[in-house]
Amino acid sequence: MTERHKTEWDERGGHTSEEDLRLYADGELDAQGGALVKAHLEACWSCRVKLDEVQETIADFINFRNQVLRPLVLPPPNNWRGFDSLLGRVTEAAEDRSLWAQFASRISRTFANLRALAASPLAIRFAVGLTLTVAVVAAWIVFNREPVVTAAELLRRGVESQTQKILSVSQPVIHQQIQISRKRGSLAQPETVKLETWNDLNHSRFRQSSGGYDAGSGRYGAGSGSDRTPTEPADMLIMLERIFRENRLDWRRPLSVVSFAEWRKSLRGRNEEIQRSRLADGTEALSLRTISTEPPRPGAILEATLTVRARDWSPFKQTLRVNEEAGAAEYELLETAFEVVSLAGLDPAIFPETQAANLPAATPMGAPSPIASPAPSSAFASASVSLEIETLALLSQARADLGEQVSVERTPEGALRIVGVVETEDRKQELKRALAPALGSPAVRFEIETVEEAMRRASQPAASSPVVIEQRSTSSGALPVEEELRRYLSGQGRGAGPQLDEEINRLAHRTVNSSFNIRQHAQALKRLGERFTPEQWRSFDEAARARLLGLIESQATAIRAQSHELRRSLQPIFKIDEPAIGAGAEIAGAPDLIRAINRLVELSATSDRAIQSAFTLSTEGAPGQFIQTPAFWNAIAGLEQIAGQIQTAAARLRK
Amino acid sequence: MLKEELRPRSGLETANASEAALRLETALPGFVEEAMRLEQEIIRLFEQLRAPIYEYLVIVFGHPAEAEEIVQDTFLQFYNARRAGQTIDNPKGWLFRVAHNLAINHRKRDKFFDPLDAGDFDELRRLLPDAAPGPEQSLLQREKFARLFAAMKRLSLQEKQCLHLRAEGFRYREIGEILGVSSGAVNEYLRRAMRKLKEQIKEQEND
DSSP: OOHHHHHHHHHTTTOOOHHHHHHHHTTOSOHHHHHHHHHHHHHOHHHHHHHHHHHHHHHHHHHHIIIIIHHHSOOOTTTTTTHHHHHHHHHHTTTHHHHHHHHHHHHHHHHHHHHHHTOOHHHHHHHHHHHHHHHHHHHHHHHTSOOOOOHHHHHHHHHHHHHHHHHTSSSEEEEEEEEEEEEETTTSOOEEEEEEEEEETTTTEEEEEETTSOGGGSSTTTSOOTTOOTTOHHHHHHHHHHHHHHTTOOTTSTTOHHHHHHHHHHOSSEEEEEEEEEOTTSOEEEEEEEEEOSOOOTTOEEEEEEEEETTTOOEEEEEEEEEETTEEEEEEEEEEEEEEEEGGGSOTTTSOSSOOTTOOOOOTTSSOEEOSOSOGGGTTOOOOHHHHHHHHHHHHHTTOSSSSSEEEEEOTTSOEEEEEEESOHHHHHHHHHHTHHHHTSTTEEEEEEEHHHHHHHTTOOOOSOOOOSOOOOOOSSOOTTHHHHHHHHHHTTOOSHHHHHHHHHHHHHHHHHHHHHHHHHHHHHHHHHHHSOHHHHHHOOHHHHHHHHHHHHHHHHHHHHHHHHHHHHHHHHHTOOOOOOOOOOOOOSHHHHHHHHHHHHHHHHHHHHHHHHHHSOOSSSSOSOGGGSHHHHHHHHHHHHHHHHHHHHHHHHHO | OOOOOOOOOOTTOOSHHHHHHHHHHHHHHHHHHHHHHHHHHHHHHHHHHHHHHHHHHHHHHOOHHHHHHHHHHHHHHHHHHHHTTOOOSOHHHHHHHHHHHHHHHHOOSSOSOOGGGSSSHHHHHHHSOTTSSOTTOOHHHHHHHHHHHHHHHHSOHHHHHHHHHHHTTOOHHHHHHHHTSOHHHHHHHHHHHHHHHHHHHHHHHTO
16 A cells, blocks of 8 residues: 555544555455455454445446447457468478478488497487587577567558658658559460559559550540550550459559558458569569469469568569469569659649640650540539439349449549449440439439440450459368258258259359348448538438438348348258347438448458358368358348348338 | 477387487477477367457458458467477467457457447347357346446447456456556456446346
8 A cells, every 4th residue: 555545544543545446356456455445444444335236337437338338349350260271381381390390300310220230328428418409509500590470460560660761851742653564365476565554642543654555545444445455555454453453452542552451351261372482683572372263264363473572562563363264364463653742742643623624735755634524625514412322222123222233433633433244235225224313414324334334445466255344153072061962951851962962063053142132232321321421411302312222221121031031041951040120220221221230241251251161062171160150140130130130220211 | 398298118229329219209290290299289278279369250340251361360479489499488479468458459440340339238138149159038038238338338449448358357458468458457347338237237127
């Protein structure tokens, strides 16, 4: 007990303060103080009651934490998958340890032989000395290796290094020069193009120019694409921009750690390795190679390598292996210059105040051309929020709001662009017809193209109707839950042998697809929720608000019905009883609604991952187990419940 | 660095030379075992402590996906530290401290999930899975939770952190080490936190 406490003690007429009672209860008083309080408590009723009050507050907090806060914590989205392999990679420290293990066992075998021969003590002693020396040296090597950096660490440091550079400049504009080369097939000559970008972070402005393409046309590909030759750099850039967009890479920062990390995060499965190398100028570099283990879809990045300088973690090279129609293509982006400059010191011609349709034709690497505004004629036609909602509703009716193939974007001038790639001309025309009411406005542009058009524009040989829409497939072989499925289906009398296998596959297929569907609906819901700021929500007129809530309601309805269906189909397989799913209380207003949507997205991601890992073959970790836990069944029941709440709330708020 | 202990010897091996050979045979793989043992230690700790650290990160900082990555990263750092020969007396405290610091560095501006963002307890209760413990809370209990919820919202980040870490069984000194403050400061945070909790509960009980 401190001096201060002693004084207070006296002032309180010899009673213990609440603070001391808590310190006493927590065992944080020193021996003397503790003994004093203890003796006093034995004598004093009122202080004993006060101590009970302290304990009661603690109990209240613990109950609240255990019964309210902790059940709200969702299980980790990846269910700790990957940790074993991460640890394995770190501990193995390349092949050193396994080599060492081989060496050790060989030595001990040799000694077993020696002993069998009962060799002379001198020879043994010599061998012992020699081996010990080798062991000590080997141990020294193993323990003095530099710690291996993990992928997460490399990316974090990379992001920090880039952020620091950006923060050190007021009104930062990132200026990058990048040499891009593409190689298709091992025999082909690489094609090369130079790209120069300016990215004005404070004003979200972006300009780009590339060596060898006609900047006067405003945008590559926006002009007449038919007279281009396959080697024209613009085509490569169009292709690459599309690849970036489809793989969640940021085209505005073609060589950035943040963008790489986003892509990496979007992968459902990956293998990774980190390599250390020395560059020609003697500096050390670290490369993170990430290989996607997802089933490859057209246009997907199969693997990517990001190389950073070990000195300052700044990225300077990125390679992408992309699954193109004609086979895998390699893109290499090599940074030739990087600087963060202040907008004040920048050539005003780079970001002219008005969208200049008549920028002087650029010399290679000369003045940049605008890329964000493909059609200057309608640059000033701005779309209202109502029109935006209407467009979203029309897209939703045409079922083009699931997945990320079609989206509605706003240009900096406020016009709406409906962009995307669809499979066939029929579908494109269908969407055009569906969107007709919105397309009447000059502020809405229809920029959806067919895969064939996109390929032609990129001077790619068009292959027979490729499927771009993301699909899932279950591979053949044993699934993690094969046993349960087999038991369940054969119990239902669904045949035996190959017929049963067929049934199992069909059920797995259906489950995985239905779960994926739910997740897509949840993401569509999230996009709707996030699209408008709280201020915009408040400013909606009656009709626009009702329309948006109607969209939300229909997505929630779909999620509720589908997750109900999914849960009911899974319960008997895993012998789970029907849970009591209450209606839950009311969602009061728009902010609550957004929170509920976020929660829904989280739940759908969690349950989808569990289903995905249980019903498909996986290369990582020990999958399939999560589906057997109460957490999974809570997630899937919660999904249904929250979807129901959102549905009800949206219907009510609409009126 | 080599293991001193030997495997129990069989009585048949008596010759000095054989003994030396046997000693070496057990000592060598023992070294390999040392590395394996460390790996096993990490895996054991990981299985034992990943859940409380993860929960702490999600409750205090939000964002489950990020929390998961941080927890894994923390354990890899622990492995690296141990392999570099560092002795860690209090692994649990060490892991919480590193995870806490990583979370602070990592922290995204947008929290994905913070239960205390909810407008009131009723809203929060809706998010609770029905099968979670205590769905049939008595009215009394529910009212108490509602008051606690209101009280928790009034706590500062440090006060919340101290409460959760104390609930994890850390002493004031250890909490101070994790948060990078003195134990006196921890005491002060806890004093304020407890006062706010008590006031809120009492105040409304008297309503």
